[in-house]
Structure formats: structure tokens, C-alpha cells
Amino acid sequence: MIIAIDVGGTKISAALVKDSKIIEIRKVESIVHQDLAYLASYLINLCEGWTEQAYSVAVACSGLVGTERVNFLSANDSLPLKLQLETGFGLPVVMLNDAAAAAWAEYSLRPNPLDSTLVYITVSTGVGGGIVQNGQLVMAADGFCAHIGHMSVSRPELPAIECHCGRFNCAEALASGTAIANQASSIVNKAVSCKTVFNEYGCHPEIVQLLEQATDAIVELIANIKALTGTGIVVLGGSVGSTHLFQERIKKKLKALPTIYQVELVAPVSGEHADLIGAALYADSVIGCG
Numbered sequence: 700m701i702i703a704i705d706v707g708g709t710k711i712s713a714a715l716v717k718d719s720k721i722i723e724i725r726k727v728e729s730i731v732h733q734d735l736a737y738l739a740s741y742l743i744n745l746c747e748g749w750t751e752q753a754y755s756v757a758v759a760c761s762g763l764v765g766t767e768r769v770n771f772l773s774a775n776d777s778l779p780l781k782l783q784l785e786t787g788f789g790l791p792v793v794m795l796n797d798a799a800a801a802a803w804a805e806y807s808l809r810p811n812p813l814d815s816t817l818v819y820i821t822v823s824t825g826v827g828g829g830i831v832q833n834g835q836l837v838m839a840a841d842g843f844c845a846h847i848g849h850m851s852v853s854r855p856e857l858p859a860i861e862c863h864c865g866r867f868n869c870a871e872a873l874a875s876g877t878a879i880a881n882q883a884s885s886i887v888n889k890a891v892s893c894k895t896v897f898n899e900y901g902c903h904p905e906i907v908q909l910l911e912q913a914t915d916a917i918v919e920l921i922a923n924i925k926a927l928t929g930t931g932i933v934v935l936g937g938s939v940g941s942t943h944l945f946q947e948r949i950k951k952k953l954k955a956l957p958t959i960y961q962v963e964l965v966a967p968v969s970g971e972h973a974d975l976i977g978a979a980l981y982a983d984s985v986i987g988c989g
């Protein structure tokens with residue numbers, strides 16, 4: 700069995716995984732924004748009693764996840780998490796970005812993959828994703844790779860919006876749940892969540908325009924990704940990306956693109972534990988069954 704751990708900004712989940720099935724799962728509050736010094740021991744304690752049954756540990760993390768170190772962006776600190784966990788667990792450890800893990804789950808679990816290239820995009824609090832190119836997960840040693848939410852898109856007649864990464868008009872700055880909520884709040888003159896925007900302001904003319912711009916940004920992102928990877932399939936997930944409204948608008952706009960940019964847009968199949976299952980499947984593919 701594999702111990703899979705998903706380290707997010709608000710929640711941490713750990714599971715014992717066998718053959719892509721979750722045998723047991725535990726969930727706790729995240730300490731990523733409070734105390735990184737104790738993160739490794741916090742994770743090891745969470746998995747108490749599992750070590751003897753497992754042959755490896757797979758860790759999916761938010762932020763920049765390199766082969767050895769993790770940089771949790773909001774914490775602005777880099778941690779040698781792989782070495783810390785290998786020492787603590789006494790098992791081999793594989794780390795990857797959480798959206799990359801979900802991409803691997805989508806690639807591995809899709810019943811009849813037509814192509815060995817697949818791109819997963821998640822539009823949620825932020826915009827993230829993962830790229831599987833020719834059967835390999837695209838990764839970089841420092842972890843800044845396939846962070847497709849930070850690809851910028853053009854919107855020539857509209858004011859540029861600065862992204863927290865330091866560039867302008869990143870897809871994340873235009874189309875994430877956070878971006879939609881922030882822009883909608885200034886339109887309706889009160890703080891609204893992205894969910895409220897979708898549920899209560901769907902007919903407000905300026906909000907309609909805002910959602911048009913957000914979906915335009917994702918469509919342009921998909922066209923850029925198609926030009927980069929040649930993928931025929933794009934999985935669109937996340938709490939915002941999975942909504943019917945978002946999926947339908949994007950599908951319609953994709954059809955208007957020139958033929959070479961056309962992709963098949965599909966919903967995720969890997970479920971709520973995609974990060975855990977994808978991390979476990981990826982560790983299995985690089986470490987094997989011990």
C-alpha cells in the first residue's frame with residue numbers, strides 16, 4: 700500500500716491507498732500558514748500506524764513543488780520536505796504539485812485514453828493544472844512548471860489586471876474564483892463570494908460581462924495550451940470550472956476557434972480525492988511496488 704498525503708492551504712488529508720482505491724482516510728486542519736517547522740512531524744503523526752503496511756509515501760502539495768523542496772507561496776518559505784519525510788517515515792517519498800497529481804489521476808483513470816497527452820485545468824480559488832505529455836508528467840526540479848494559471852492572455856480593450864505573481868493578465872488574475880469574487884464585489888458594492896455571484900447575480904448585466912471575460916480568458920488559455928502541447932483532450936475541473944455555466948460557455952467559445960485549436964473538453968472522472976489517488980498512482984509509476 701501507499702501512504703498518500705494531500706497538503707493544502709486549509710486542509711490536509713492522508714490516506715492508505717491500494718490499487719487506486721482509498722482504504723482509510725484522515726483529515727485535519729492545515730498548518731502550512733502557521734508553522735512549517737513542524738509540518739513534517741505533523742504529517743508523520745497523522746499517518747500513525749500505517750508505516751508498516753506501506754512501501755512508499757506520495758505527497759501532493761499546493762505551491763511550487765520541486766523534487767526535493769516545497770515552496771508554499773503564501774508562506775514564502777522553502778522546505779526540504781522530501782528528506783524530512785524520508786527520514787521520519789523510513790520510506791521512499793515522491794512529491795508533486797497537487798494539480799499535477801490530479802492531472803496524473805485523470806490520465807491514469809480515463810477508461811480509453813485516445814492520446815498519451817492530456818492537460819488538466821482546475822478553476823477554483825486559483826487556476827492551476829497539470830500536463831501529461833507523451834505519457835510523462837511535465838515537471839521541473841524547482842517546481843515552477845505547468846503552473847498554467849500564470850500564462851497570460853490578451854484582452855486588448857480592457858484594463859490590465861495584476862496577478863499576485865507579478866505579471867499582468869494571468870488566467871488566474873482574470874478567471875479564478877477569487878478574481879471573479881473580487882471584481883464582482885466592486886461591481887455590486889458589497890463583498891460577495893464566487894458562489895453568490897453564480898447563484899444570485901447571473902442576470903446582472905455587468906456580472907454577465909465579467910463572466911464572459913473570465914470564460915474568454917480560459918478559452919484563450921486552452922488555445923495557448925493546445926499550441927504548446929498538441930493535446931486533443933482538456934479536462935476542466937475545480938469548483939468554478941466544473942459548473943454547468945462555465946463548461947457550457949467555454950465549449951461554445953471553443954467551437955468558434957480555428958480548427959487546429961479545437962480540443963475535446965471533458966469533466967474530471969477522478970472524484971473528490973483526485974490529488975491523493977493521483978499522487979499514489981504517480982509514486983507507483985516511479986517507485987514501483989517496492
Ligand SMILES: [Zn+2]
Pocket residue numbers: 848849850862863864865866869871872
Ligand atoms: Zn500570475
